[in-house]
Amino acid sequence: MRLLFFILVILCLVAGCDNQDGNIQPIANDKFLIIAHRGASAFAPEHTMIAYEIAHEADVDYIEIDLQMTKDGVLVAMHDEKVDRTTNGTGFVKEYTLEELKQLNAGKWFNEEYPGLANREFEQEEVPTLEEIFMHFGDDVNYYIELKSPRIYKGMEEELFALLKKYDLIRETQDLPKVIVESFNEDSLTNFHALGPALPLIQLFSFKEKATLSHSDYKRLQTYASGIGVNIKSVDQDFIHDAQLNGLQVHLYSIKNEIDVKNAFRLDVNGVFIDNPTFGEHLPQEES
Structure with a gap:
């Protein structure tokens, strides 16, 4: 039954379902996606080169x-908008020049918070730029990029689009998309869709209670989004299937243990944001 449902969903995604915008890029792939949440953040300081390297070595589908x-x-x-939690600095990122930000230590906090995982090499980590990440990994990884606080950063979408063009990351592929862009901010995603309609977009939601979307919500999402990202505690299989039959993939965040990964797989979601990418190595086999 699970395989039959995925066949129906894939046909729906390829056909566009009720999608009113022919420029929407479907993520027409039946693979259960493992998205390394902030890199391999269970093993190394989040959003550092070493965290991304560990995720890459674990052969994840995307680094976030x-x-x-x-x-x-x-x-x-x-x-975070502020550097306080993950560096030895204080204040907002927007108050730092890049040169000033590069003076901060981006790994020492991890050793202090997780002494059992402490590594002296982490204390050499600095805050990486997106361009440095692109230069380092190139085509070797797929990128899942969040426009985190677009309301406070003028021109953020344009800057991201320019970098994606510079490194030739805006292109159609036969396999998974090279880049997926996500945000909680709908205006930011619709603005980005106008810049780069060839890129699949994920609208993020954080539901405090049971996840629900109306018919008008789906109609609006279908004008710019290829999928949605939802907090795992809020969803059930009915919600997930409804979203998929409306032409949207469903990716769940944030997965903290192997049980949650297996539960997400059984719910028929399309992928998970996971701190420990090795949890995805022993998923249940497809049912016949």
Whole structure:
């Protein structure tokens, strides 16, 4: 039954379902996607080169990169708007020039918070720019990029689009898309869709109670999004199937243990954001 449902979903995605915008890029792949949440953040300081390297070595489908922007307009990998939690600095990213941000230690906090995983090499890590990540990994990985705080960063979408063009990452592929862009901010995604309609977009949601979307919600999403990202505690299989039959993939965040991975797989979702990418190595086999 599970295989039959996925066949129906794939046919729906390829055909576009009720999608009113012919420019929407479907993610027409039946593979259960493993997305390394902030890199391999269970093993190394999040959003550092070493965290991305570990994720790459684990052969994940995507490395996730949250974006903030410096005072001088450079896109950098960091989850929070402030540097306090993951560096030895204080204040907002937007108050730092790149040169100033590069003086901060981006790994020592991890050793202090997780002494059992401490590694002296982590204390050599700095905050990477998005361009440095592209230069380092090139075509060797797929990128899942979040426009994290676009409301406070003028020109963030344009800067991301320019970098993707510079490194030839905006292109159709026979396999998985090279780049997926996500955000909680709908305006940012619709603006980005106008810039790069060839890129699949994921609208993020955080539901405090049971996840639900109306018919009008789906109609709106179908004008720009290829899928949705939803917090795992809020969903059930009915919601997931409804979204998929409306032409949207469903990716769940954030997976903290192997049981959650297997539960997500049984719910028929299309992928998971996971701190420990090795949890995806022993998924149940497809049912016949």
